[in-house]
Amino acid sequence: MFDRYAYVNNNPLKFNDPTGHEPHLPNDPCSYEHCEWDSLAGRYVRVSYVPPGMQFESQVDPKLAALTELLSRAATMQLHYTEQGEIDFQKTLETELGEAISVCARAVGGVCGVSLGASGSVVALGGKASADLFVDQQGEMAGYLTVGGGGYAVFSTVNFSAAGIAGVAVHGATVDDMAAWSVQFGGSGKAIAGLSSEWLVGKNASGRNWHGLAVAQSAFGLGFEIHATATYSHLVYRSRGVP
């Protein structure tokens, strides 16, 4: 027998069928101009509705793009060989590692780097020493020896870290700006190994401030502390792009 309301599942009070293809709830947004016929699915599907004048080009997050490029470079990093078949360590260091870290530098808008070193304190006074490798947005690379000291508030009898590695990100600086006095505020906790973080504030030769963040992993240490220190970084290496 012919069913007059089959097109709305025999429930004309609940459904309607504005598209002529399937039942819809009256307030179903998948109707009229919000719908598009999907030939693969064989039915109308909801499409996103952008009011006129609100269209904009989709843009990949630059930080995400930088991270993707960094990972891609890390995966494809290779050593450079000279014509004589020897490894050109300087080219490898500056082009591969330099460019990879400069991706991070572009993402933070300044300088990225790694810092390896040691720190410790006796009662309330302490010091630190590290070897730093920095790369800026232009891919310029510089190495520094950093030493300094300051006040420590220590919550254990002994506090020291003989070996640690830190990732450093500094905003608003170039590698040459890192040859400067800077102050660090931070803390750490370690028992055999541990973690540390610091907020860095420095000033370049022309007096402009930069600031950054360092997160470190101590691989050999003991102690719990918070500190405020001042350090000076001495240049020990500069890539050939010196202006």
Place this chain on the structure above:
Amino acid sequence: MSEEVKELLSRLIAAGIGAVFFVIWGIYWYRNVERVDRWMMDDWTHRLVEHIPKEERLKKLRRGVMLTFVTAAILFLFFLCNLAQILDALGS
């Protein structure tokens, strides 16, 4: 000797001294891990590590101190790069 070579030479010396310092520093602590372990066990920090057998603790500390040799290796790399730059500057 040009100013550039003098500057590169001072960087070379600083990187070399840093590399030697971190090698000595690493060797010293590698040989004194027992002392660090004793400090750790004499303090309240023993609560954090006493579940780890002593041999394992010492092994972890020895493994950790290897990072000082990585630090020395990076400084040695700076030393070599400076050396290459000095040779370039002298050759040109």
